[in-house]
Structure formats: C-alpha cells, structure tokens
Amino acid sequence: MNLNNLFGFIFVLVCFGLVIYFGVAARNRQARAWREIPAFGKLRRAVGLAVEAGTRLHISIGRGAINSPQGASGLAGTVLLERLARAASIGDRPPIATSGDGSLGILSQDTLRSAYRVMGVENQYDPNSGRVAGLTPFSFTAGTMPIIRDEQVSISVLAGNFGSEAVLMTDAAERSGSPTIGGTDNLSGQAVLYAAADETLIGEEVFAGGAYLGAGPMHEASLTMQDFVRALIVLLMIIASALNLIGIDIIK
Amino acid sequence: MRTPLSAAVAIIVGLLILAGYFFPFGPLLSLKNTLIQWAMILAGFALLVGVVNLIKVHWIKIRKRSPGSIYSLILIISLAVTIVVAGYFGPVASSSLWIFNNVQVPVETSLLALLSVLLIYVVVRLLRRRPDSISILFIATVFLVLLGTAPLFFIGEVRVLTVIRNFIVQVPAVAGARGILLGVALGAIATGIRILTGADRPYGG
Numbered sequence: 432m433n434l435n436n437l438f439g440f441i442f443v444l445v446c447f448g449l450v451i452y453f454g455v456a457a458r459n460r461q462a463r464a465w466r467e468i469p470a471f472g473k474l475r476r477a478v479g480l481a482v483e484a485g486t487r488l489h490i491s492i493g494r495g496a497i498n499s500p501q502g503a504s505g506l507a508g509t510v511l512l513e514r515l516a517r518a519a520s521i522g523d524r525p526p527i528a529t530s531g532d533g534s535l536g537i538l539s540q541d542t543l544r545s546a547y548r549v550m551g552v553e554n555q556y557d558p559n560s561g562r563v564a565g566l567t568p569f570s571f572t573a574g575t576m577p578i579i580r581d582e583q584v585s586i587s588v589l590a591g592n593f594g595s596e597a598v599l600m601t602d603a604a605e606r607s608g609s610p611t612i613g614g615t616d617n618l619s620g621q622a623v624l625y626a627a628a629d630e631t632l633i634g635e636e637v638f639a640g641g642a643y644l645g646a647g648p649m650h651e652a653s654l655t656m657q658d659f660v661r662a663l664i665v666l667l668m669i670i671a672s673a674l675n676l677i678g679i680d681i682i683k
Numbered sequence: 684m685r686t687p688l689s690a691a692v693a694i695i696v697g698l699l700i701l702a703g704y705f706f707p708f709g710p711l712l713s714l715k716n717t718l719i720q721w722a723m724i725l726a727g728f729a730l731l732v733g734v735v736n737l738i739k740v741h742w743i744k745i746r747k748r749s750p751g752s753i754y755s756l757i758l759i760i761s762l763a764v765t766i767v768v769a770g771y772f773g774p775v776a777s778s779s780l781w782i783f784n785n786v787q788v789p790v791e792t793s794l795l796a797l798l799s800v801l802l803i804y805v806v807v808r809l810l811r812r813r814p815d816s817i818s819i820l821f822i823a824t825v826f827l828v829l830l831g832t833a834p835l836f837f838i839g840e841v842r843v844l845t846v847i848r849n850f851i852v853q854v855p856a857v858a859g860a861r862g863i864l865l866g867v868a869l870g871a872i873a874t875g876i877r878i879l880t881g882a883d884r885p886y887g888g
Contacts, residue, residue: 440705503871509885533733538885563733569791616867627805634863638870649882653873
C-alpha cells in the first residue's frame with residue numbers, strides 16, 4: 432500500500448473521529464462562542480430586513496461541479512442557502528439561488544424545496560427560484576447580473592467557487608444598491624472579493640456558515656475539528672522547521 | 684427518493700468511493716471507477732437539466748414581457764441555433780467552430796477586458812468603503828506587484844521593483860496562500876465528513 436494513501440486514510444479517520452467526539456461533547460455542554468465574523472452578522476440583519484421590506488435574497492453557490500475538486504465549496508454554499516431559505520421563507524418574495532453547473536442547479540432546487548418543506552410552506556416553493564444562470568464562468572456571471580439588477584434583490588450572497596469574474600456580480604449589486612457578501616475557495620476570486628464585496632468570507636470561513644447560522648451540533652463539531660487540526664498542523668510545521676534548522680530533515 | 688433511502692445511498696456510495704481512493708486495488712478500485720463513471724453520466728444529464736432550466740426561466744421572462752426580455756429571446760434563439768448546428772454537423776465541424784470563435788470567444792474576451800477596467804475601479808472604491816490600514820496595504824501591494832511585473836513605459840524594467848515584486852510573490856503571498864488553502868482543504872474535509880455522516884443532506888433528504 433502506498434504510504435501517502437495510508438497517511439491520507441489515517442488523517443481522514445482522525446478528522447472523522449474528532450468530528451464525532453466534538454459532536455458528542457457539544458451535546459453535553461453549552462454552545463461554544465465563536466469569534467465574530469462580520470459577514471454572518473450582516474447576513475442575519477439583512478435577512479430580517481429583506482423579510483420586512485418584502486425584497487429578495489440572492490444566493491449564488493458558484494460553479495464548482497460536485498464531481499470536481501471545487502465541489503466542496505458548492506456544497507458549503509447549499510448549507511448557507513438552506514439556512515437563509517428557512518429564515519426568509521416567511522417573506523413575500525422567495526430567495527433566488529443561482530449556480531453555474533447543472534448538478535449544483537438541481538441541488539439548489541432540492542435544497543430550497545427541502546427548506547420550504549421543513550418550514551411547512553412547501554406550497555410556496557417555486558422551482559424557478561433555483562436557476563442555472565450559465566455554464567461557463569462568464570456566461571454564468573452574465574446570467575446572474577440581470578437577476579441581481581432586475582429582481583428586487585436586497586442582498587447578494589456569493590458562497591461557492593467563483594473566479595475573478597465575480598467582480599462583475601458585485602458591480603451589478605452595487606449599481607442596484609444592494610450589498611454583497613462573498614466567499615470562495617478560489618485564491619484570485621478571494622482577492623477580488625476582498626476588494627469588491629461589502630463583506631468577505633476568507634478561506635475556511637466559507638465552510639463555517641452552518642455553524643454560525645445554527646445548522647446544528649455537527650456543524651459546530653466540524654468547525655471545532657477544523658480549528659483543532661489546523662492548530663496541530665501549524666505546530667507540526669513549526670517543529671519540522673525547527674528540526675530542519677538544526678539539520679534534521681524529517682520530510683525525507 | 685426521500686430520507687432515509689436517499690441518505691443511505693449517498694452515504695454508502697461516498698464511503699465506497701473514499702475507500703477506493705485510499706485502497707486502490709481489487710474490487711474496491713473497479714467499484715470506485717464504475718461509480719465515478721455513473722456519476723459522470725449523471726453529471727451529463729444534470730447539465731441537460733440545467734440547460735432546460737435556463738430555457739424555462741428565460742421563456743417565462745419572454746411570456747411575461749419582463750424588463751430585458753429581448754435578451755432572453757436572443758439567448759433562446761442563439762441556443763437553438765447552436766444546438767442545431769453543433770448537433771447536425773458535430774461539435775468540431777467548421778460551422779460549429781465558427782460560432783465558437785466568432786461569437787463566444789469575442790463576447791467572453793470583451794467581458795475579460797471589462798473585468799480589468801472594473802478591477803481598477805474596485806481598488807479605488809475599496810479606499811472609499813474601507814479606508815483602513817489593511818486596505819492601504821492591499822492596494823500598495825497590488826501596485827507594487829503590478830509595477831514590478833511588466834516593463835514601464837519609457838523606463839523599461841526597474842530592477843528594485845522587480846526584486847520587491849519577486850519577494851512579495853515568493854514569500855508573503857505564498858505563505859498567505861498556503862494558509863488560506865490549508866483552511867479551505869480542512870473545510871472541504873469537514874463538509875465531506877458531514878455529508879458522509881448524513882448531517883448535511885443537500886439532496887433533499
């Protein structure tokens with residue numbers, strides 16, 4: 432058996448065990464206080480305002496096909512979509528979800544329907560609220576811009592895989608007077624969203640939406656696991672660097 | 684297919700594919716490959732469903748005479764023409780390639796050009812929206828990297844700018860990017876684990 436595969440397997444197994452452990456531990460104690468992420472605070476306020484004002488939320492889950500390495504960010508986007516759809520389901524205008532991939536389009540429709548079902552308002556579900564806006568990066572962007580501009584959107588949330596073309600969406604939002612909250616797993620997309628969006632989700636913050644919006648103990652457990660494993664990796668990197676300095680190369 | 688059957692199928696298939704990646708031999712490997720092939724076929728169908736969804740949304744816009752419905756009409760006509768041409772002559776025929784090279788490429792290139800102008804505007808807007816030290820550092824870094832990347836008008840290459848640019852790109856940018864990618868990778872693993880345990884069910888469960 433390949434040594435890399437073995438290490439990978441052990442790593443995933445450890446992460447899995449930690450999520451279960453933190454999940455069980457979370458049931459027996461009070462909810463953990465997470466550090467403040469301004470984007471999620473703004474999102475909570477925006478949902479309330481959208482419901483009161485009868486405007487719409489626009490949630491874009493990007494174009495990372497679920498059978499590609501970028502699929503995880505799209506799936507994280509569906510978690511955000513589900514939480515926001517639940518919160519906004521009592522409003523006059525249902526949220527709109529856009530995506531740039533067929534499988535994500537189906538998932539967004541399914542997520543919206545399931546959110547409406549949970550809230551007991553399945554009859555208000557509109558299959559056209561989960562839209563595939565385009566299938567290439569620019570056609571997806573070009574298809575999303577009119578939705579932001581013409582459909583009384585009060586806030587746009589971009590959570591998924593977006594490249595630098597996301598700046599066209601933030602510009603459309605700014606022109607229609609609505610703020611944008613953006614997060615992506617793409618490095619150039621992140622740099623652009625940092626400058627262009629009103630609030631940015633950096634790095635793993637895209638995946639933290641569930642824990643911050645109350646999606647359940649497993650979301651909190653997985654976020655605790657991320658913090659724990661990251662600290663462990665940083666510690667290992669420091670030890671490896673220190674050993675390297677004194678001439679011991681543990682990577683070899 | 685509703686919970687718990689859909690959840691059970693998703694979890695079992697996910698675990699089998701994961702096992703096939705880590706133990707790539709024997710029946711696990713062939714099972715993993717078969718399941719991935721099925722997923723590719725399903726993704727193809729999903730693409731088709733996406734196109735149908737796109738047509739439906741724009742058709743409704745045309746029927747309701749919503750603002751900008753003329754663009755929806757252009758989209759549907761262009762889509763129909765492309766499907767007919769590429770379907771009849773094949774995707775690599777000269778007529779199909781003509782559409783690609785003379786319609787899609789110029790349109791996307793124009794958007795790319797627009798993007799570069801917009802990025803400069805966004806940088807200026809950042810100073811107005813968040814006039815803090817981090818924004819100034821961000822903008823200063825952007826300009827230093829830009830100036831050090833290409834030769835300047837009438838001056839040519841400025842050695843000191845190139846050295847600064849190389850330092851920024853090779854040291855702090857790589858360190859920051861690795862930190863962000865580490866976070867993204869851990870987030871992706873966490874998302875995968877939540878789906879494998881059935882805590883997240885984006886398939887309507």
